Amino acid sequence: MRVLTAVAASLAATLALSACGSAEPDDSSAPAGSASAGEVTSLVVGASPVPHAKILEFVRDNLAEEAGLEIEIREFDDYVLPNEALASEELDANYFQHQPYLESQIEEKGYEFTAGEGVHIEPLKVFSDKHDSIDAIPDGATIVITNDVSNQYRGLKLLEKAGLLTDVPDGATVLTLTDAENPKGLKFEETQPEVVVQQLSDPAVDAAVINANFILTAGLDPSEAIESEEVEGNPYANMLVWRTGDDNPGVQKLEELLHSQEVADFIAETWPSGDVIPGNA
Incomplete structure (x- = not known):
């Protein structure tokens, strides 16, 4: 009985210490838009190689860590597979299409997808x-x-x-x-x-x-x-797309980063001739 009592006391002490050690750190001083210490959200994003994957690489290499994101980029050379992969949950989001194309795919295949705001336009x-x-x-x-x-x-x-x-x-x-x-x-x-x-x-x-x-x-x-193609009034801005109802917080973080000034500057500097134009005309 004494042995059991001693074990119980030891276990209680261990749990108390463990509880103290697992207390969440005070992150009240963390910069706005940055993740709390230790919080990392993983995302798998499908994209066309250029410019979409290049833009995502910039986000991954320069902005993702502070935002608490770990981004895996999967490149697709066509317009069909990225939506199929998103629907089958192989991807958390994709970035390659514009609203009219998305709407035609939803009508044809019944996808339940939600789109963000336009990130950039590529004139036809x-x-x-x-x-x-x-x-x-x-x-x-x-x-x-x-x-x-x-x-x-x-x-x-x-x-x-x-x-x-x-x-x-x-x-x-x-x-x-x-x-x-x-x-x-x-x-x-x-x-x-x-x-x-x-x-x-x-x-x-x-x-x-x-x-x-x-x-x-x-x-x-x-x-x-x-x-x-003219840019002004162009409805074909490319955007991030995800499954409707997906509660992965990383998707919304990525959506925010894609509309950051840093990304707009990267697009303008990488394609200065207007081949890729940041924003949603």
């Missing part, structure tokens, strides 16, 4: 290996364009701006264009967005409408584009 551009200007595109020319609906409509509006198409209606696709809307009789070759840039060198192709992230990945010079 038209390139040609055969023609020096958009005005040189002949009647009946072959144009390569993405097969994803939201970006295809975006590309058609850019061709309208360039004077190659007329009065393109909302939601138009290459299959719904009328002769009046396509007065030059352009022929369209649809393909996956990541493949469009590869078709540019095809002798049968007159021009290609290319998403900016694939322009940068392929090493093309954006200044050599023969037509470029």
Whole structure:
């Protein structure tokens, strides 16, 4: 009985010391927006290689530690897998898409996703290996364009701006264009967005409408584009996306960091020619 009493007393003393040792430190003096000492939230974020993963690398290497974030970046070369991976909980968030594309994916596949504010805009551009200007595109020319609906409509509006198409209606696709809307009789070759840039060198192709992230990945010079999308009023800002109802606090911390002045400055300094523009036009 004495042995049991002694053991009980010893255990009580140990628990008391343990409780004292586990008391949370006073972090009242921690800088605003920084994490309490020892608090680290891990995130797995999917992204296109350029510029999205580059921007996330800047956040990871310069801002994440103070915010209590540990970021793992997984790169994707297409526009389909990042949303599938997010839905299957392989990712905590992804960063590669704009609102119109997200809305089309939610409608088509029933994803329950929530989006943050736009972080940056990448103007869509038209390139040609055969023609020096958009005005040189002949009647009946072959144009390569993405097969994803939201970006295809975006590309058609850019061709309208360039004077190659007329009065393109909302939601138009290459299959719904009328002769009046396509007065030059352009022929369209649809393909996956990541493949469009590869078709540019095809002798049968007159021009290609290319998403900016694939322009940068392929090493093309954006200044050599023969037509470029306007930025003012542009609804295609890229944003962070996560599962609706996800309570991972790191997602909101990352959303805040992506809209910091440090990130805006990094984007402006890394792509000074306007290939990637910080903010939400």
